[in-house]
Amino acid sequence: MRIDIHMYDGVAEVDALTTYAVFANAARRGLAVEPHLVTADGATEVTGCYGTRFGGLERWSPETARVLAVSGGWILEEIERGVIPRQLAEAKAIGGDNLILAGIDSGTLLLGAAGLLQGRPATTHRVDLDRLKEWAEVVDARVVDDGDLVTCGSGWFAGVDLACWLLERELGANPEIVALEQWIGRDRQGTVWRR
Template sequence: MADLLAEIVLFDGFDELDAIGPYEVFQNGAQAGASLETRLVTLEETALVTASHGLRVEPDGTLGEPDLLLVPGGGWTTAGGVRAVVDEGTLPDAVGERSAAGATVASVCTGAMVLAAGGLLEGRPAITHQVAVDDLEAHAADVIDARVVDDGDVLTAGGVTAGLDLALWFLEREFGAAVAAAVETEMEHERRGAVVD
């Protein structure tokens, strides 16, 4: 049994790389020695979730009580995706509940808007995709110009590929630099930009 459980919550219109990139980083981290189990989950039981570019994903189950809850972005500037789940309200509430219960919460790209709607970012440093920076500031977050912002129990990443760097940073933070470096080598990815910790 892994020491840490990471759950990546999916919803119709999520951006593929925002979720699948960190998933692969975490799975490779487990192979490199991190005591980490990663699951793709939804709020309600469903057979398939359709992402923003048409990828259909079969989730592992429904949201539980993870140590790390990661929220992808996708669709803030359109009617679906993040915009729809923020307007609907159930996912922001669930994220807020998991945070209050002690989970570390992370977002990639416009997933930060879900965290903001859940009341997690007020007065805290955070980043999102450039298309949502003004909206994030309007939610009273302290927007930081960085690729990844680590505020302890809340981590946020900029747009899309920044999720790879957030996941690698999380591996380094929780399991050590050697694990993160092994995954970087395996995936032939070099982290770039600043991590504000």
């Protein structure tokens, strides 16, 4: 299962890397996951919202990825520019029903700006719940699962909870997830909301 984690200038380092770390650790445990740090435009380097430079990035692959995870960050400027929302809409059109969109924290707002949340339940960082109402049916839950759309709420470990849920849902990997939680030193938080 290919998992693309979208990187862009201003991405929240912790959103992207904690999510990536869960999937990478799962791969080391023998689960059938391939996490990739990717960009939409093929840029090989971006700078995170706290100034961390990331290199060695690759172009995303919505035609073969099972999951496209969109991290939060300094996104209001990106919503205003409209480039990333347009790219996300194009990625979903290419990936179709096979591509699961995963909004991590405020990354869900980028999916909303892309027109991908209309009438669907979703969550985001608590301070952005009112803003999310413009695009989605807001559910104040840790993880909201609506099939090919999975979003998670606030906090530095929200991406961990989302990644663990996707591993459980897609691979049924309960023993491995328990081992992952023990390795991380943190159990998942909150309840997964499903329709």
